[in-house]
Every structure is written in C-alpha cells, then in structure tokens.
Amino acid sequence: xxxxxxxxxxxxxxxxxxxxxxxxxxxxxxxxxxxxxxxxxxxxxxxxxxxxxxxxxxxxxxxxxxxxxxxxxxx
Amino acid sequence: xxxxxxxxxxxxxxxxxxxxxxxxxxxxxxxxxxxxxxxxxxxxxxxxxxxxxxxxxxxxxxxxxxxxxxxxxxxxxxxxxxxxxxxxxxxxxxxxxxxxxxxxxxxxxxxxxxxxxxxxxxxxxxxxxxxxxxxxxxxxxxxxxxxxxxxxxxxxxxxxxxxxxxxxxxxxxxxxxxxxxxxxxxxxxxxxxxxxxxxxxxxxxxxxxxxxxxxxxxxxxxxxxxxxxxxxxxxxxxxxxxxxx
Numbered sequence: 627x628x629x630x631x632x633x634x635x636x637x638x639x640x641x642x643x644x645x646x647x648x649x650x651x652x653x654x655x656x657x658x659x660x661x662x663x664x665x666x667x668x669x670x671x672x673x674x675x676x677x678x679x680x681x682x683x684x685x686x687x688x689x690x691x692x693x694x695x696x697x698x699x700x701x
Numbered sequence: 702x703x704x705x706x707x708x709x710x711x712x713x714x715x716x717x718x719x720x721x722x723x724x725x726x727x728x729x730x731x732x733x734x735x736x737x738x739x740x741x742x743x744x745x746x747x748x749x750x751x752x753x754x755x756x757x758x759x760x761x762x763x764x765x766x767x768x769x770x771x772x773x774x775x776x777x778x779x780x781x782x783x784x785x786x787x788x789x790x791x792x793x794x795x796x797x798x799x800x801x802x803x804x805x806x807x808x809x810x811x812x813x814x815x816x817x818x819x820x821x822x823x824x825x826x827x828x829x830x831x832x833x834x835x836x837x838x839x840x841x842x843x844x845x846x847x848x849x850x851x852x853x854x855x856x857x858x859x860x861x862x863x864x865x866x867x868x869x870x871x872x873x874x875x876x877x878x879x880x881x882x883x884x885x886x887x888x889x890x891x892x893x894x895x896x897x898x899x900x901x902x903x904x905x906x907x908x909x910x911x912x913x914x915x916x917x918x919x920x921x922x923x924x925x926x927x928x929x930x931x932x933x934x935x936x937x938x939x940x941x942x943x944x945x946x
Contacts, residue, residue: 678925678928681925682926682929685881689876689880690880
C-alpha cells in the first residue's frame with residue numbers, strides 16, 4: 627500500500643461525501659423554497675432570487691472539497 | 702489521462718518588471734479580448750440612447766435595469782447608487798470571461814485562481830477601505846468584529862470567529878468562481894477525451910451529446926456565478942457601509 631494509492635482513495639471519498647452533503651442540503655433548500663413559492667405566489671421572484679444565492683453558498687462548500695481532491699490527485 | 706495541462710498557463714511573451722513576473726500568458730490575452738469586447742459592445746449600445754430601446758441596446762438595457770433594481774438598490778439602498786458602475790463592471794467582466802471559455806480553442810480566464818483571487822482582493826479592499834472611510838478605523842473595527850447584543854463573556858469566543866469569517870469571505874468568493882469554472886470545463890474535457898479514447902465513430906455520438914448538454918449547462922452556470930459574484934460583493938460592501946447592527 628503506497629501513499630499514492632491512499633491519495634486517490636482520499637480524493638474519491640472526499641468528493642463523494644461532499645456531493646452527498648451538498649445534495650441533501652440543496653434538496654432541503656429547493657424544497658422549502660418551492661413550498662414558500664406555492665404559499666405566496668406574488669413573492670415568487672424574491673424567493674427565487676434568495677434560493678439562487680443559497681444554492682451558490684451550498685455549492686461553494688462542495689467545491690472546496692473538489693479543490694482539495696484535485697490537490698490530492700495531482701500531488 | 703492528464704487534462705489539467707489544459708488549465709496551465711505558459712508565458713507567450715516574457716516580461717519582467719523589477720523582478721515581478723508579468724509575462725503575457727493565455728489568460729492575459731483572453732482578458733484583453735474580453736475588455737475590448739465589452740468596450741465595443743457598450744459603446745455601440747450607448748450611442749443611440751433612445752428612450753425606447755432599439756438594436757443592441759435591447760439586449761443590454763434590461764440587464765442593466767436588473768442589476769440596478771435588484772442588486773444595487775435592493776441590497777445597498779438608494780443612496781449608494783455610486784457603486785452601480787463597479788458592480789456592473791464586475792458582473793459583465795465575470796460573465797463574459799466565463800462565457801468566452803466555451804468557444805473551442807480559447808481559455809477561460811476565470812478558471813485560474815490568480816484571476817479570481819485578484820477580483821476578490823479588489824472587492825476585499827473596497828469593503829474595508831469604504832468602512833474605514835465612512836466610520837473611522839476604531840469604530841469600524843469594533844462594529845464589524847463585535848456583533849450586537851452579545852454578553853461580554855462570549856466575546857472571547859465570538860471575536861476570533863468573526864475575524865476568521867471576515868478573512869474567509871474574499872477567499873470563498875474567489876474559490877467559488879474558480880472551482881465552478883474548473884469543474885465545468887473539466888467535465889466537458891473528460892467527455893471529449895472519451896470520444897478520443899474509444900476511437901470509433903459508432904460510439905462517438907454518446908459522449909458528444911453529453912458534452913453538448915454539459916456545455917449548455919455551463920452557460921447557465923456562467924450566468925449564475927456572475928450574478929452570485931456581483932450580489933455577494935454588493936452584500937459585503939453594504940455590510941461595511943451599514944456596520945454596527
């Protein structure tokens with residue numbers, strides 16, 4: 627078992643777990659925002675804007691893990 | 702299968718100013734092209750400043766109104782309309798830099814951490830210099846680091862957390878844009894590599910169609926990331942202006 631193999635394994639597990647967390651988070655986020663848009667259709671534009679900002683934040687966390695896994699692969 | 706060499710930068714013309722390496726690379730040329738495109742298109746749009754938009758103005762004016770109403774007035778308030786050209790510049794520069802990378806053979810300037818880091822650094826200096834200019838150094842630091850209504854015993858824990866979060870904001874801004882662009886273009890590269898890998902004309906349409914779909918998705922991601930960068934810089938600047946509550 628060499629160190630290079632562990633690097634690849636760590637990268638794969640890392641990005642897998644990050645995608646898992648990101649998926650759960652985005653599912654809750656978009657679900658709640660759709661619910662809000664259904665309760666008050668005249669606020670749909672505001673809710674949609676806030677949803678996009680929330681998606682960007684959640685996706686940024688998953689992308690931190692992607693950057694770390696890139697570093698692990700190419701080192 | 703090493704596709705990271707597509708994202709590496711090699712100097713085309715070596716320039717060296719007093720020991721700082723300012724060589725012209727692919728990213729620099731792409732940013733010049735984006736700047737020239739923006740200049741030409743905005744001059745063309747502004748030349749016939751009619752009340753009812755015609756021609757090129759038709760495309761750009763709704764975006765400008767959107768930026769003004771949603772981002773600047775909505776986040777910062779009507780009196781801070783001074784920031785409108787800055788936010789508009791950031792939005793269009795990031796948008797065009799992202800989009801121009803989808804043309805085969807060109808390079809996405811924002812897929813390099815140095816470019817996005819420089820943009821985030823500009824926003825960082827704008828926020829803190831504005832806050833210090835408006836409120837004075839001591840009052841601004843106190844207002845930014847000490848959230849209101851916190852019992853003094855908790856301050857020992859809260860102040861380092863606030864310092865870290867303030868330092869992390871421009872880093873996250875840079876890394877978000879950089880990682881989105883690198884990931885998107887890497888996926889397209891992987892599928893095009895799959896076409897070369899299978900070396901057969903029959904299997905080729907499958908990775909090709911997926912590559913086309915991912916390119917279309919990348920167009921959407923470019924718009925969203927440009928909007929997120931602009932609105933987050935607006936939020937950070939308005940946080941620095943309205944500090945202390």
